[in-house]
Amino acid sequence: VGGGNLLLLARDTDAALAGAEAAVAAMRRLPDVILPFPGGVVRSGSKVGSKYASSPASTNDAFCPSLIGLAARTELTPDVRCVLEIVIDGLTDTAVAAAMRAGVATIIGRGAAAGVTRISAGNYGGKLGPFHFHLHEMAAAL
Amino acid sequence: VNEVRLRLRDAPMLRVDLRGITPLALARLPEDGIARTTVWHGNEALALGELFAIERRQRGDGETALAFEGDLARFDRLGWQLDGGCVQVDGNIGHYVGAEMRAGHIRISGRAGTFAACEMRGGELRIDGDVGDFAAGSLPGSMDGMRGGTLLVGGNAGERCGDRMRRGIVLITGRVGDFVASRMVAGTIAVAGAIGAHPAFGMRRGTLVLASARPLLLPTFVSTSHDLSVIWRLLAASLARISAPYGPEFALLAQRHPLRYAGDLAVEGKGEVLCFD
Numbered sequence: 126v127g128g129g130n131l132l133l134l135a136r137d138t139d140a141a142l143a144g145a146e147a148a149v150a151a152m153r154r155l156p157d158v159i160l161p162f163p164g165g166v167v168r169s170g171s172k173v174g175s176k177y178a179s180s181p182a183s184t185n186d187a188f189c190p191s192l193i194g195l196a197a198r199t200e201l202t203p204d205v206r207c208v209l210e211i212v213i214d215g216l217t218d219t220a221v222a223a224a225m226r227a228g229v230a231t232i233i234g235r236g237a238a239a240g241v242t243r244i245s246a247g248n249y250g251g252k253l254g255p256f257h258f259h260l261h262e263m264a265a266a267l
Numbered sequence: 268v269n270e271v272r273l274r275l276r277d278a279p280m281l282r283v284d285l286r287g288i289t290p291l292a293l294a295r296l297p298e299d300g301i302a303r304t305t306v307w308h309g310n311e312a313l314a315l316g317e318l319f320a321i322e323r324r325q326r327g328d329g330e331t332a333l334a335f336e337g338d339l340a341r342f343d344r345l346g347w348q349l350d351g352g353c354v355q356v357d358g359n360i361g362h363y364v365g366a367e368m369r370a371g372h373i374r375i376s377g378r379a380g381t382f383a384a385c386e387m388r389g390g391e392l393r394i395d396g397d398v399g400d401f402a403a404g405s406l407p408g409s410m411d412g413m414r415g416g417t418l419l420v421g422g423n424a425g426e427r428c429g430d431r432m433r434r435g436i437v438l439i440t441g442r443v444g445d446f447v448a449s450r451m452v453a454g455t456i457a458v459a460g461a462i463g464a465h466p467a468f469g470m471r472r473g474t475l476v477l478a479s480a481r482p483l484l485l486p487t488f489v490s491t492s493h494d495l496s497v498i499w500r501l502l503a504a505s506l507a508r509i510s511a512p513y514g515p516e517f518a519l520l521a522q523r524h525p526l527r528y529a530g531d532l533a534v535e536g537k538g539e540v541l542c543f544d
Binding site: 189192201206 | 489490529
């Protein structure tokens with residue numbers, strides 16, 4: 126099961142990285158999942174597809190603060206100045222969901238004052254495969 | 268003996284073309300050879316010895332140097348395609364100074380004419396006074412302007428500064444005229460003082476830093492909000508270091524956070540204008 130993801134929307138780069146690293150540390154303690162990116166952190170929100178045929182993925186323009194005003198559609202407010210992503214691949218969808226839940230719980234535990242003000246995820250219009258993880262359902266228990 | 272010093276006798280009647288008069292070329296010649304070297308004065312070939320009193324001396328720093336004294340405002344193309352050594356002018360200089368230069372240093376204590384540093388590729392050109400229009404720009408009809416090296420101006424710059432520039436650094440301590448960074452392809456221009464109308468018109472990529480001016484940008488520029496602190500720390504430190512000879516205008520910027528505008532969306536929109544509240 127590939128491509129579980131969390132988007133961390135933060136006040137600045139340092140806060141985003143600190144939040145992401147804390148979440149990565151919590152998620153790595155769980156079994157049956159890997160975080161395939163270096164340090165577990167993707168340096169921008171990503172999306173499936175790109176304007177170049179050779180590139181299967183690219184920066185998620187709706188979640189990119191440097192493209193506010195340039196992209197046709199944005200999901201960000203002006204107070205969001207950095208977005209990082211965590212990608213989770215796992216053996217089962219329950220393992221991936223557990224890791225995502227652990228990551229969300231860690232960031233919520235740090236509080237919005239630590240700088241990560243929103244958590245989101247990319248669903249890519251269902252293009253990434255059959256497994257869908259709904260953050261609100263997962264976070265209901267938290 | 269590694270320095271040739273040329274003292275201007277009298278200002279010439281017409282403009283003089285100094286193409287080919289470089290430190291490395293003159294260092295190879297004996298003194299009478301230097302005096303016999305000709306330059307074009309209008310349509311007449313004139314010997315350097317008729318225009319300048321020539322002196323040779325030893326320089327402490329070991330660099331091959333060529334020094335001029337006097338008002339050379341009618342002398343064009345000094346340092347044309349310069350590829351090494353050091354050129355100093357105690358006074359003003361004419362048009363095209365440092366054009367197409369590839370390496371070496373040029374230092375002008377007065378002001379320079381138009382097209383200074385145009386199509387420059389490397390080295391450093393320092394002008395203590397003002398520069399004319401099209402500094403760091405392109406030669407007429409050419410597709411690319413400055414493409415490497417550093418232009419440092421202690422005074423003001425004219426219009427179209429950095430036109431079609433595609434690499435290198437330009438620092439202006441004073442004001443610039445209209446259309447600064449127009450049609451810029453890449454590179455960095457930093458201006459400490461006020462700017463004229465239509466900045467960054469048709470900018471495709473590159474960076475324009477405005478230390479004090481709050482520009483009236485075209486509608487094809489949009490503000491972006493992302494965290495610039497990492498790149499700004501690097502860029503501000505580099506600007507402070509390069510601009511150090513001309514005072515603290517850029518040195519204090521490192522503590523401030525710039526606003527960023529991306530554009531010009533009418534062309535490619537990958538350029539940026541950084542300015543401050």
